[in-house]
Amino acid sequence: MRSLNVIGWINGAAVCLALLLAMVAAALPSPAARAARRADWSMIAKSEPIDLGDGRQGLRDASGAVVELRRFQRIASGSLVTDGILAALCEPDRLVAFSSHAHDADSPYSYRYAGKPALPFDLSVEKLLNLKLDLFVFNGVSQAAKLEQLRRSGITVFDLGEMRGLSTLLPNIRTIGALIGEPERAARFAESFERRMSSVGAHVPTQGRKRAMYVGLHGDKLFGSGRGTSYHDVLTHAGLINAAAEHFDGWPRYTPEHMLMIDPDIVVTQSGMAHQLCDMYGLEKLKACNDQGMVVELPAAMLVDPGLAMLDATEALHRAVFGTPGADQAQGHAP
Amino acid sequence: MSTTQPSWLTYAWLCAASLTVAAASLFVGAADISETTISGTVLSLRLTRVIAAGLAGAALGVGGVIVQGLFRNPLGSPEIIGTTSGANFGGHLVLLLFETLLAGHVAEYVKPTMFMPLGCVAGALAALLIVLWVIERRDDIVVVIVVGFLLTSLFASMDGVITSIAQERWELARAMLAFTLGDVSGATPRQILLALPMIGFGIVAACFWARSLDLLLSGEEEAATLGVHVPTVRRWCVVWTALLTAGAVSLGGNVGFVGLVVPHVLRRYVGVGHRALMPMAAIVGAAFLMGCDLIVRIVPSRSELPLGVVTGLIGAPIFFTLLMKLRIEGRYA
Numbered sequence: 001m002r003s004l005n006v007i008g009w010i011n012g013a014a015v016c017l018a019l020l021l022a023m024v025a026a027a028l029p030s031p032a033a034r035a036a037r038r039a040d041w042s043m044i045a046k047s048e049p050i051d052l053g054d055g056r057q058g059l060r061d062a063s064g065a066v067v068e069l070r071r072f073q074r075i076a077s078g079s080l081v082t083d084g085i086l087a088a089l090c091e092p093d094r095l096v097a098f099s100s101h102a103h104d105a106d107s108p109y110s111y112r113y114a115g116k117p118a119l120p121f122d123l124s125v126e127k128l129l130n131l132k133l134d135l136f137v138f139n140g141v142s143q144a145a146k147l148e149q150l151r152r153s154g155i156t157v158f159d160l161g162e163m164r165g166l167s168t169l170l171p172n173i174r175t176i177g178a179l180i181g182e183p184e185r186a187a188r189f190a191e192s193f194e195r196r197m198s199s200v201g202a203h204v205p206t207q208g209r210k211r212a213m214y215v216g217l218h219g220d221k222l223f224g225s226g227r228g229t230s231y232h233d234v235l236t237h238a239g240l241i242n243a244a245a246e247h248f249d250g251w252p253r254y255t256p257e258h259m260l261m262i263d264p265d266i267v268v269t270q271s272g273m274a275h276q277l278c279d280m281y282g283l284e285k286l287k288a289c290n291d292q293g294m295v296v297e298l299p300a301a302m303l304v305d306p307g308l309a310m311l312d313a314t315e316a317l318h319r320a321v322f323g324t325p326g327a328d329q330a331q332g333h334a335p
Numbered sequence: 336m337s338t339t340q341p342s343w344l345t346y347a348w349l350c351a352a353s354l355t356v357a358a359a360s361l362f363v364g365a366a367d368i369s370e371t372t373i374s375g376t377v378l379s380l381r382l383t384r385v386i387a388a389g390l391a392g393a394a395l396g397v398g399g400v401i402v403q404g405l406f407r408n409p410l411g412s413p414e415i416i417g418t419t420s421g422a423n424f425g426g427h428l429v430l431l432l433f434e435t436l437l438a439g440h441v442a443e444y445v446k447p448t449m450f451m452p453l454g455c456v457a458g459a460l461a462a463l464l465i466v467l468w469v470i471e472r473r474d475d476i477v478v479v480i481v482v483g484f485l486l487t488s489l490f491a492s493m494d495g496v497i498t499s500i501a502q503e504r505w506e507l508a509r510a511m512l513a514f515t516l517g518d519v520s521g522a523t524p525r526q527i528l529l530a531l532p533m534i535g536f537g538i539v540a541a542c543f544w545a546r547s548l549d550l551l552l553s554g555e556e557e558a559a560t561l562g563v564h565v566p567t568v569r570r571w572c573v574v575w576t577a578l579l580t581a582g583a584v585s586l587g588g589n590v591g592f593v594g595l596v597v598p599h600v601l602r603r604y605v606g607v608g609h610r611a612l613m614p615m616a617a618i619v620g621a622a623f624l625m626g627c628d629l630i631v632r633i634v635p636s637r638s639e640l641p642l643g644v645v646t647g648l649i650g651a652p653i654f655f656t657l658l659m660k661l662r663i664e665g666r667y668a
Contacts, residue, residue, distance in 0.1 A: 100503060121503050218510035219430045220448040220521035252638045253513060255520035256380050260373045261366040276447045281523035282380045285373065304505070 044161040047174035047183075059178055062161025063140070063147055071181060072156075076131060077102075078119055078138025081163050081307035085176045086137065087112045088308065089186055096131050099138070107301035109309065125153050137176060139163050163306040165230035166237075170194055193311060200314045201239025210321065211243035212266035214303070215254065217273050217280070222254040230306035231268075237310075238317040240266060256282040265293040268317060270300040296320045341605050341615060349615065353389070353622040360385045360629045387522035387530075388628040388642075389621035391587035392597075394534040394579040396620020397541045399594030400601075400612045401579075404548035405572045406476060412594040416466055416479070417486025418459040418577040422584035424490040425458015426451040427497045427511050434507055451514060452526050452585035456533075459581030462486050466573055474566045476555070479573065517590040517643025519628055526586055533582035538617050540575045544568060545609035552607060590643045592650025593620055599657050 049057040049069060058066040075090065076097040077083045083098045100121040102113035120127055123146055128136060133155055140147045140159040150157045158179060160172050170190045177186020214231040216223040225231035226248030235242040243264040244252070252258075260282065267288040269277055274297045278289035287293040298320075302313045361381050368374040398413035406415070413419060433450045445453070469482045501508045547568045550558040555565050583590065597620045598612060605611040627645045634640050 216506045217447060218434060218507050219426075219451040219514065220523065220526075221510040221513050221518075222521070223506045223509060248637065250637070253509065255365065255639060257364050257366045257377055257520070258638070260377055260380070263373065279446060280448060280521075281383065281525070282376050285376045 044168050044171055045159065045175045047171055047178050049178060059158070059175065061157075061159040063144065063159045065151070065157075065159070067135075067156055067158050067179070069179065069181070072135040072179070074131070074133050075135045075137065075180065076119060076128070076133050078123055078136060078140075079160075079163070080305050081139055081169065081172060082137045082160065082176065083113065084109070084305070084308035085173050086180075089173070089177055089182055089189060090180050094180070096133060104301060108299060109301065123150070125149055125155075128155055129153060135179070137179065139172075163230070164228050165233040165306055165310065166194070166197065167228070167233075169230075169307060169310070193308070197233070197237045197311055197314060200237050200311075200318050204239030204322070209239060209241045210265040211262075212240040212268055212321075213242060213244040213262055213264045214268045215259065215273075215277060216270060217277050220280070222256070222259065223251065224248065224254050225251055230310050231303070234303070234310055234313045234317060235268065237314045238321065240317075240321065256280065259283055259286060263287050266321060267293070267295045268303070269295060269297055270303055271297045273297065294321070340608070340611050346614070346618070349618045349622070353618055353625065356622050356625045356629060357385045357389065360388075360625055360632075363629055363632050365632075383524055383527065384519045384522050384628065385625055386527055387519040387586045388624045390527065390530055390534050391519065391583040391590060392593055392620040392622070392624025393617040394530075394537060394583035394620070395590065395593035395624070396597040396616035397538050397613055398576045398579040398583070399596075399620075400598045400609060400616045401541055401544070401548070401572050401576050402594070403598050404551065404609050404612075405569060405576075406480065407552065409599065410595070412591075413576055413580045413583075414487065414591075414594070416462070416483040416573055416576060416580075417490065418462045418466075418580045419584060419589065420487045420490035420494070421462025422455040422459035422581050423515065423589055424494040424497070425454040425456070425461065426514055426584070426588075427454070427494055427501070429454025429457070430510065430514075431497050431501055431507070434504070446523075446525065448521065448523050449525060449529070452529050455585040456529070456581045458490070459577055459584065462490065463574065463577035466577070467570065470566075470570055470573065474569070476569070479569070513641065514588040515643075516641030517588040517646065518639075518641060519587045520631075520639060522586055530582035530586045533578040537575045537579040537582065538613070540571070541579075542610070542613045544572055544575070545613050548572070548609040549607075587624070587642060590624065590646050592646045592654070593624055596650040596654050596657075597623060599654060603657070 045061040046059065049059055050066065052058045052066070052068060056068055058068045060066050073094055074096045075086065075094050077086045077095070078099050080099060080101045083102045086095055087098075095116060097117045097119050098113045100118050101107070102116070103110050103118045123138075128150065135156050135158065136150065137158045137160065139161060147157060147159055160175060162168055170193070173190040173193065174183070174186050177183045177189070212235050214225045214235065224244050226242070227245045228249055229251060232242045232245055243262045247258075247262065263286055265287055267277065267286065274295040278284055278286070278295060283289060288295050296317060298313055298316055302309045302316065305313070361378060362368065364377065364381055366373060366377045368377050395413060399411070402411040402413055402415055403409055405411075429450050433447070465486060466479065466482055469478060498508065498511055501511050547558070547563050550561050550563045551565070551568065559565055597616050601612055601615050601619060605615055624642075624646065627649060628642055630645050630649075631640050631642055
């Protein structure tokens with residue numbers, strides 16, 4: 001019996017020791033984590049260079065890590081937003097690869113990335129190493145582990161942070177401009193983009209604007225967008241009110257009852273979903289599905305992109321709703 | 336544990352409790368039903384989801400009783416024979432196919448809201464065919480359990496492939512996740528019509544097999560000497576459990592704990608007799624899931640909590656409490 005007690009104590013102590021060592025190992029700071037001081041963490045990368053001494057300058061990314069500025073020659077993009085910005089600002093021969101979304105068969109923008117390989121969706125480190133990159137730019141939302149793995153492998157990674165529409169896109173443009181050595185071009189591009197976005201629906205009087213909402217239908221599940229999303233920016237800049245923003249932030253999942261509660265004048269959805277949406281049980285009563293309103297379909301690649309495609313989406317939506325001639329991209333339906 | 340045949344009063348009381356939950360569910364939700372323009376539509380939407388939750392709960396409750404009786408294992412639940420994961424995989428696969436390869440081609444013939452339910456039924460039937468094929472060759476209860484476990488792992492792995500492909504389309508991946516976590520908010524009358532024959536016939540058939548399951552409680556050999564043809568009972572109980580599961584998953588996605596908790600709770604009050612357990616499990620299972628769906632709508636959150644999360648959060652503590660009570664009673668008996 002006594003030996004059993006001793007064995008029990010030994011095992012208990014061993015378990016405690018194992019857990020203690022595991023905790024210590026987890027708490028050990030990695031080189032990447034040391035670079036990324038917690039106090040400097042933010043949801044979006046900074047576009048103002050910081051002085052690193054000896055005349056060197058760097059940029060702090062969204063994870064808090066500092067990337068030294070130099071003439072990067074082999075750049076890859078890892079997200080939808082960075083694909084568009086890099087293609088617009090950077091010389092093509094410096095761009096090595098784009099994200100997996102770039103070559104989406106349904107995308108009207110895939111021609112921009114022709115001839116460049118697409119990165120795997122899972123951002124495989126080995127495949128990235130094969131490309132011999134000197135800079136990898138992406139929006140690493142919730143990908144801290146992947147970020148650290150890439151950095152440990154010797155790849156210079158710049159994380160731009162969240163993708164939430166104009167509020168993150170404009171700083172992202174300026175930051176990428178600073179990274180690739182074209183800050184003035186980027187600043188002009190950002191100003192022009194913001195001006196064009198603002199001008200689309202500027203002529204629509206603020207009073208009496210129509211209420212609209214974005215809805216995506218997959219099976220019997222409905223998804224939408226509230227404040228702080230690219231969809232919100234597209235709707236509001238097209239001269240509409242995002243009716244969902246009265247109730248929701250971010251990207252909520254709706255029930256049909258939510259839809260009836262909001263009951264917008266206009267529903268904006270992806271190509272091919274208008275008929276399905278108005279055919280869904282209960283939703284045939286929506287104003288948008290009747291003569292009082294309309295359902296606007298926009299190409300998915302344009303609508304779901306929180307990057308430069310927002311401008312095309314805004315213009316197409318505006319054309320579809322306000323009847324400006326030349327609505328070639330969007331189709332408005334009044335079922 | 337003794338067997339008590341519940342009185343009609345008990346049934347009436349339980350039915351009244353279920354109807355109260357159902358009635359309460361009609362008056363709780365995001366929309367304002369005092370607004371006359373939408374009140375009719377909102378009430379019909381709520382009624383549909385109440386019926387869907389009730390049917391799914393009844394199916395899972397009865398499925399749990401069958402499985403626990405068949406395997407003579409109180410830890411059994413309908414998921415054990417692999418049809419739940421088969422249904423889950425089928426639903427995800429069909430949704431992915433319709434959204435990618437077949438997009439736009441079949442929407443005229445099949446409503447998008449029916450993609451996943453039809454996939455669920457197909458997936459569950461595929462799993463059932465494999466189980467039946469095995470039973471035909473090795474009629475052994477342990478083999479059935481092992482095959483169920485293997486099928487669950489296999490379908491979960493294949494489902495992982497589907498989900499990883501869907502990740503490239505954010506909303507599609509979210510739709511799959513929502514289905515996996517359970518949800519009856521988007522239920523339609525057509526989905527109910529799809530599931531109703533499977534669940535209705537399943538519950539009636541379960542009551543029909545109740546006597547055989549009662550006899551099986553004393554062991555397969557004893558049951559055989561009492562005239563039970565064990566392989567037949569086993570085969571048909573597996574078939575009906577699969578159909579009940581297919582119906583439930585096609586209505587509410589992956590909803591856990593109902594099939595495990597409901598039979599346990601009932602056994603404390605009505606004993607182990609399956610003839611009493613089956614109808615009671617149908618009523619209490621329906622009330623439990625309708626109640627959980629009501630909570631989903633009451634709990635303040637940005638949208639709605641997933642139904643499967645609520646059944647787990649309520650079911651797990653109930654199950655734990657029952658286990659502890661059984662231990663304490665056993666100690667002082």
